Amino acid sequence: MLTTNYSYENCLDNSLKSAWTIEDCFQGRDFDFSKRFLPDRIAGVEDISCLNAAEKHKLNQIRGNSYCHIFAFVEEFIIPMVLDHARADIYGDETRLRFLLRFAEDETKHQAMLARASKQFEAGFGVTCEGISGREDVAEVVLGKSPLAALLLTSMIEWFTQQHYVEHVQDAGDLDPLFRDILKFHWIDEAQHAKADSLLIKEVAGSVSAAERESAVDELLELGGAIDGLLAQQVDMDITALQNVTGRHFSAVEREDISSHQRRAYRWTFIVSGLEHPKFIEVVGQLTDTGKGKIAGAARALSN
Numbered sequence: 515m516l517t518t519n520y521s522y523e524n525c526l527d528n529s530l531k532s533a534w535t536i537e538d539c540f541q542g543r544d545f546d547f548s549k550r551f552l553p554d555r556i557a558g559v560e561d562i563s564c565l566n567a568a569e570k571h572k573l574n575q576i577r578g579n580s581y582c583h584i585f586a587f588v589e590e591f592i593i594p595m596v597l598d599h600a601r602a603d604i605y606g607d608e609t610r611l612r613f614l615l616r617f618a619e620d621e622t623k624h625q626a627m628l629a630r631a632s633k634q635f636e637a638g639f640g641v642t643c644e645g646i647s648g649r650e651d652v653a654e655v656v657l658g659k660s661p662l663a664a665l666l667l668t669s670m671i672e673w674f675t676q677q678h679y680v681e682h683v684q685d686a687g688d689l690d691p692l693f694r695d696i697l698k699f700h701w702i703d704e705a706q707h708a709k710a711d712s713l714l715i716k717e718v719a720g721s722v723s724a725a726e727r728e729s730a731v732d733e734l735l736e737l738g739g740a741i742d743g744l745l746a747q748q749v750d751m752d753i754t755a756l757q758n759v760t761g762r763h764f765s766a767v768e769r770e771d772i773s774s775h776q777r778r779a780y781r782w783t784f785i786v787s788g789l790e791h792p793k794f795i796e797v798v799g800q801l802t803d804t805g806k807g808k809i810a811g812a813a814r815a816l817s818n
């Protein structure tokens with residue numbers, strides 16, 4: 515059903531060895547606004563023909579701030595979900611319990627780190643950049659799905675978080691150093707979380723029917739659709755922030771031009787890069803007969 519070489523013992527060992535604090539990440543630094551924050555694979559600003567270089571630079575930074583905001587937003591549900599799984603076997607495997615409690619604690623640390631990043635961003639950037647609201651409501655929707663669907667969403671997020679850093683940020687020496695470190699420290703923890711997700715998926719999948727495993731993929735794609743709607747709201751907010759910081763008013767045509775590029779970039783970042791992650795495809799392929807085809811189809815549809 516799901517074979518993995520991971521163990522809670524190994525996750526816990528690695529987590530203890532790589533433990534870090536928010537101050538280890540920030541080291542008293544501020545952002546350097548002369549630099550870009552995100553690689554263009556994530557920001558998707560370079561091909562927007564109606565923006566000049568300075569405007570693209572600002573939009574890249576707005577996207578950096580939104581990246582932090584969206585992460586804090588989509589990870590909110592992980593804390594109660596992991597605590598529920600820890601609690602389900604509270605007197606059982608102590609190593610499992612220790613790791614899952616660390617996992618939940620890591621996510622509260624990430625929330626605090628990302629909130630600090632947004633606060634420092636706003637202080638340095640000069641204008642307020644609005645972020646989508648209602649994270650508790652979204653968490654409730656995710657946790658209202660089957661436990662397997664919520665875990666699949668978590669697994670997808672935790673694999674793409676790592677990919678963003680390792681493949682697109684780690685070697686991008688021209689980006690703001692503090693912003694790169696925020697993604698680096700996040701990746702350090704997510705490298706263990708993604709393995710634990712597979713262990714939890716294995717536990718949960720063992721007690722549900724084949725039909726329930728198949729429908730968990732449908733639920734995941736429904737959640738993906740809901741996330742896509744939220745991303746569209748964030749695109750509008752980012753364009754408004756860009757208008758405010760540049761003093762430029764975009765015509766309807768220009769707004770549409772920026773919006774279509776940004777929709778594609780946001781979809782790749784927060785949905786498609788997860789649906790197409792080889793490790794995530796492997797998890798879905800092992801759990802289901804039809805899931806791999808469904809997630810590939812959804813990734814294709816969202817890439818147009």
Ligand SMILES: [Fe+2]
Pocket residue numbers: 589620621624700704
């Ligand atoms: Fe996280």
Ligand SMILES: [Fe+2]
Pocket residue numbers: 592621672703704707
């Ligand atoms: Fe995580």
